[in-house]
Structures are given as structure tokens and as C-alpha cells.
Amino acid sequence: MVENVRDLLKAHEGIKREVYLDNENSTIVPKEVVEAMLPYYNQRAYGNPTLTHKPGWEAFETIMGASQKISKFIGAKILEEITFTPGATEANNLALMGAALANKHKGKKIVISAIEPINVLHVTEMLQKFGFTTTKIPVNPEGFLDLEKLKEAVDKETVLASIATLNNEIGTVQPLKEALDIVKEKNPDALFHTDASDAYGRIPFNVQELQVDLATVSSYKILGPRGIGALYVKESVNVDKILEGQIGTQKLWPGVENTPLIVGFTKASELVFKDFEANTSHMRKLRDKLADGIFAKLSDVKLNGPKGDKRAPDNANISFLRCEGEALTIELSLAGVYVSSGSACSRRLLQPSHVLVAIGRKFSEAHGSILMKTTRCHTEEDITHVLEVLPNAVNRIRGIVGSTGVD
Amino acid sequence: MSRVPLPYTQKVLDLFRNPKNLGKLEDANVIAVAGNPACGDMITFYMKINDHDVIEKITFESYGCAANIATASIVTEMIKGLTTEGAWKDVTWKKVTEEVGGLPSVKFHCGILAVGAVKRAIRKYYEQKGSAPSWLPKELTFEEKQALEEEELAKKMSKKLKAAEEK
Numbered sequence: 124m125v126e127n128v129r130d131l132l133k134a135h136e137g138i139k140r141e142v143y144l145d146n147e148n149s150t151i152v153p154k155e156v157v158e159a160m161l162p163y164y165n166q167r168a169y170g171n172p173t174l175t176h177k178p179g180w181e182a183f184e185t186i187m188g189a190s191q192k193i194s195k196f197i198g199a200k201i202l203e204e205i206t207f208t209p210g211a212t213e214a215n216n217l218a219l220m221g222a223a224l225a226n227k228h229k230g231k232k233i234v235i236s237a238i239e240p241i242n243v244l245h246v247t248e249m250l251q252k253f254g255f256t257t258t259k260i261p262v263n264p265e266g267f268l269d270l271e272k273l274k275e276a277v278d279k280e281t282v283l284a285s286i287a288t289l290n291n292e293i294g295t296v297q298p299l300k301e302a303l304d305i306v307k308e309k310n311p312d313a314l315f316h317t318d319a320s321d322a323y324g325r326i327p328f329n330v331q332e333l334q335v336d337l338a339t340v341s342s343y344k345i346l347g348p349r350g351i352g353a354l355y356v357k358e359s360v361n362v363d364k365i366l367e368g369q370i371g372t373q374k375l376w377p378g379v380e381n382t383p384l385i386v387g388f389t390k391a392s393e394l395v396f397k398d399f400e401a402n403t404s405h406m407r408k409l410r411d412k413l414a415d416g417i418f419a420k421l422s423d424v425k426l427n428g429p430k431g432d433k434r435a436p437d438n439a440n441i442s443f444l445r446c447e448g449e450a451l452t453i454e455l456s457l458a459g460v461y462v463s464s465g466s467a468c469s470r471r472l473l474q475p476s477h478v479l480v481a482i483g484r485k486f487s488e489a490h491g492s493i494l495m496k497t498t499r500c501h502t503e504e505d506i507t508h509v510l511e512v513l514p515n516a517v518n519r520i521r522g523i524v525g526s527t528g529v530d
Numbered sequence: 531m532s533r534v535p536l537p538y539t540q541k542v543l544d545l546f547r548n549p550k551n552l553g554k555l556e557d558a559n560v561i562a563v564a565g566n567p568a569c570g571d572m573i574t575f576y577m578k579i580n581d582h583d584v585i586e587k588i589t590f591e592s593y594g595c596a597a598n599i600a601t602a603s604i605v606t607e608m609i610k611g612l613t614t615e616g617a618w619k620d621v622t623w624k625k626v627t628e629e630v631g632g633l634p635s636v637k638f639h640c641g642i643l644a645v646g647a648v649k650r651a652i653r654k655y656y657e658q659k660g661s662a663p664s665w666l667p668k669e670l671t672f673e674e675k676q677a678l679e680e681e682e683l684a685k686k687m688s689k690k691l692k693a694a695e696e697k
Contacts, residue, residue: 124537134540475570486569525574526591527572528594
């Protein structure tokens with residue numbers, strides 16, 4: 124199997140320019156972030172932060188400093204409200220499972236949107252084993268939550284609502300404050316969690332302004348290292364830990380703290396927020412150039428998600444009709460442009476992206492969808508290159524499709 | 531089940547990049563389709579079968595992944611010039627998979643669908659003619675059944691989607 128992959132890699136030899144746009148699924152980690160992390164592997168703060176020696180105290184000081192900074196970036200009141208976890212998947216698992224189990228005496232109903240990420244969706248399915256039921260609130264064709272349906276769904280038995288601030292696939296910015304007010308009005312005891320992994324660093328996000336109870340943020344979504352994220356838990360909210368082990372400085376997550384990754388996450392956050400306006404307008408400018416260019420050069424294309432300021436600044440999710448997504452990702456890869464698709468083949472599942480299905484896209488539209496995200500590290504030339512490569516790739520795959528698969 | 535990158539073989543990649551016998555066939559006397567766009571997996575074969583039951587020409591179109599394109603393309607190479615009987619008996623999905631140097635197990639269905647589409651075309655040819663040769667089984671073969679199953683599944687999925695929309 125690995126031999127085949129080596130051959131596939133060989134087929135990429137000779138590519139002159141590479142543009143990585145699959146920033147939904149993993150990202151580069153810029154040099155300055157890596158450089159900030161390196162001393163923490165073997166020069167300082169490599170000790171266990173719970174122990175009584177200099178490298179331990181250094182680690183403690185480093186982690187507390189990082190908590191302080193992350194809490195400031197998201198608007199938390201005190202640093203104890205931040206728990207570092209090994210990523211957004213773990214933070215979402217901790218939020219849903221931990222909050223549901225710790226508060227099950229209040230009720231056993233959970234409310235989520237139909238377009239929550241898998242690491243929320245599947246946790247609610249798992250919670251059925253503990254007697255919890257889940258209501259999925261539908262969204263409109265642009266991915267906005269149906270607030271009327273939310274109002275109907277929340278009642279005295281509702282223990283927890285979880286709605287992502289910004290959808291990771293189609294970039295929809297939810298009316299989160301309105302959603303939260305509805306939930307709290309119907310049931311002041313219900314907890315409100317938001318997965319803000321995609322909001323953090325892309326749109327203004329502040330836990331105190333929103334008054335959310337729990338919020339997830341992630342390092343790799345802001346060009347930080349993979350393997351680190353954080354869960355915000357409001358001081359007054361009870362959450363059970365979901366893993367057993369040696370508890371250290373993070374009372375909700377056991378195990379030895381990963382100080383270098385925490386440092387990398389903090390550095391990446393600093394870089395984003397140092398020039399927040401400039402960074403987001405750079406992403407938006409390149410995203411618009413990309414999307415506008417595609418619409419100008421190709422027919423039978425559809426934008427997935429809303430237009431305008433209720434869309435994430437980096438997100439271009441586009442369906443190419445009469446074109447199968449996995450074939451297109453391979454064709455583009457061979458030309459040095461790296462993207463992902465919501466097609467069933469690409470996801471190795473029977474069904475295409477549940478988000479695209481929830482906004483009413485036909486299966487064939489979902490199979491032909493490509494997700495691209497711009498970052499502050501991309502240049503105008505990168506996007507110009509993509510616009511040169513992409514129409515040829517789409518046209519070649521459409522040539523293979525012919526009139527087959529037109530529904 | 532873990533999710534790994536699809537380790538396509540060099541042969542699959544070659545056929546994906548340079549598919550053989552691609553496109554419509556003007557003088558086709560039988561056209562068969564298998565699969566469904568809902569599954570993102572669909573093939574059309576165009577065949578010209580002559581009076582001696584020899585598959586003289588065959589071309590394809592494919593709405594699907596690289597494995598779908600590669601298996602459809604290799605099937606056209608494998609059966610061109612064979613008699614319908616030879617194509618029916620000798621071209622199995624396992625042979626197709628071997629010919630492309632193997633497929634990831636999640637992609638076996640692509641080879642199955644390609645062979646299912648060929649068998650469907652041959653069956654259709656004799657239906658059009660109004661007489662079936664004695665070697666042609668009345669019962670559907672494994673590959674034809676699998677193709678049907680995939681199409682049924684696609685229909686179910688579409689129905690489910692429609693029902694959800696109406697809710």
C-alpha cells in the first residue's frame with residue numbers, strides 16, 4: 124500500500140508551483156510559530172508543570188502565561204476558565220459529554236444544529252447510550268439556523284445546546300447571540316456550547332459578550348500546530364472530566380501538559396490577533412479573487428453557503444456540476460493545487476457531506492463540491508496560479524463524465 | 531475502520547490521466563448505464579456489436595472517482611474484439627481489479643459496477659434483438675445484482691432526502 128503511495132508521489136515530480144488550499148483539514152505551520160516552540164523541547168520549560176524543580180516551574184509559568192493570553196483573546200474572565208486539550212475534537216467531546224453528564228439531573232435533551240461538525244454530531248449519538256436524546260435544528264439553504272424551530276425544540280428538559288459559531292464547511296456565520304437568547308429564555312438552566320474553532324481568528328468572537336457557557340477553540344485552524352486546542356468553561360458551569368489519569372494543571376484534562384504545543388498555539392494566536400483586520404481582509408480579498416475568478420471562467424458552478432459579511436472571510440466552497448469531486452482533487456493535486464471535496468468517494472463514506480445535504484444540495488452537487496480556504500500566508504500569485512490550473516482540471520474531468528451522471 | 535489515503539496503483543493513475551476509449555460512440559447499437567449520480571458512481575458503455583456477435587467497438591463515459599474511470603477504461607480494453615460470450619464469461623470484476631494492479635478494498639465496487647454495466651449491455655443487446663443465446667443465464671449475475679443494489683440504495687437515499695426536506 125505504501126509502495127503505491129510512493130508511486131503517486133513520484134507522479135507529482137516536476138511540479139513547479141504548489142498552492143495548498145486544504146486548510147480545513149490541516150495547515151502549514153509558519154516558521155515563526157515553529158521557532159517559538161523549539162526552545163520548549165530541550166532548552167527550557169521541558170519539565171512537568173506540577174513538579175517542584177526549575178524546569179517544572181518554568182513549564183507552569185509558561186502554561187499559565189499561555190492560558191492568560193488565550194483567555195484574553197476569547198474574552199474569558201479568568202485564566203482558570205481555559206482548559207487545554209489535544210485539539211478541537213477532544214474539546215468538543217469534553218464539552219458535550221462532560222457538560223451533559225455533569226448536569227443530567229437537569230434534563231436529558233440536547234439541541235444541536237443539523238450542520239454541526241462530526242465531533243459534535245457523533246458525541247450526541249454516543250450520549251444516547253446514557254439516555255440522552257438529540258434534536259437537530261434544520262438550517263436554510265445558506266446554512267442559517269432556523270430560530271423558530273430552535274424555539275420549539277428547547278424546553279425544561281433541555282440540558283445543553285451546541286451550535287457552532289461559524290460553519291467549517293460552508294462558512295455560515297450563525298446568529299449566535301439570538302440563538303443563545305432563545306435558549307436561555309426558554310430554559311435559563313440549559314447550557315450553551317459553541318464550537319468556535321472556525322470563528323477564532325476569522326471573525327470577532329468574545330465569550331463574555333456572547334455569554335456562552337462553553338466554547339471550543341483550535342490551534343491548527345489558525346496556522347498553529349496540530350494536536351492542541353482549548354475549551355472555555357464559564358466559572359460557574361459544572362463539567363465532568365471524561366478521561367481518567369493523573370491530573371495536572373488542567374483540571375478537566377489528565378496527562379502531562381504539552382508545553383511546546385501550547386506555546387505554538389499561543390504564538391499562532393498572537394500572530395492572528397496582532398493584525399486581525401489586515402489578516403482577515405487579506406484572506407477575504409484572496410477568497411473573493413478565487414471565487415470570482417472561478418465563476419468568471421466556468422459555467423455550471425454553485426457557491427455553497429451565504430455571500431457577504433455573514434460568510435467566513437477565507438471560505439470558498441464551490442460545487443462543480445457534471446464533475447466528481449474526488450477525481451477533481453486528484454487532477455488538481457497532479458497540477459500542484461491541493462483541495463478537498465465533500466464527495467462520498469473523497470470522504471470514504473456512502474453519503475456526501477451532511478452539511479451540503481442539510482442545505483438542500485442534490486447529491487450530485489455535493490459530490491462535485493470543492494472546499495478551499497485562503498490564509499494570510501497566501502499571495503495574489505498563488506490565487507492567479509489556481510485560476511490558471513483549475514478550469515483545465517474541471518474541463519478534463521467533465522470531458523470524462525460526458526452526459527453520464529446528469530440528473 | 532480507519533481512513534487512509536487511497537493508495538491507487540500506477541496503472542489506475544495512468545488510466546485516470548489517459549483514459550482509453552473515452553467518449554460517445556456514434557454507431558453504437560447498444561448503450562447501457564449502471565450506477566447513479568446520487569452515489570457519485572456511474573458508468574455508460576457504448577458498444578457496436580457486429581452480426582457475428584463480436585464487440586467491434588466499445589467506449590465509455592464515467593461520472594466517478596479515479597478508480598471508476600480506470601476500471602471502466604480497462605474494461606473497454608479487455609473486451610474489445612471479444613465475442614459477447616467471451617466477454618460475458620471471461621471478464622469478471624476480480625480480473626478487472628487484477629488488470630489495474632489491485633484496488634483499495636473500498637473501491638472494489640467500481641470494478642464490480644464496470645462489469646455489471648458490460649453484462650447489462652450484452653443482455654440489452656439480445657433483448658433488442660429478440661433472441662437470447664443459450665449461454666446467457668436468465669438469472670442476474672453477481673455484478674448485475676450489485677449494480678442494481680447500488681442503484682436501489684441511491685434511490686432510497688434520494689427518497690430519504692426528499693422526505694427530510696418536506697418535514
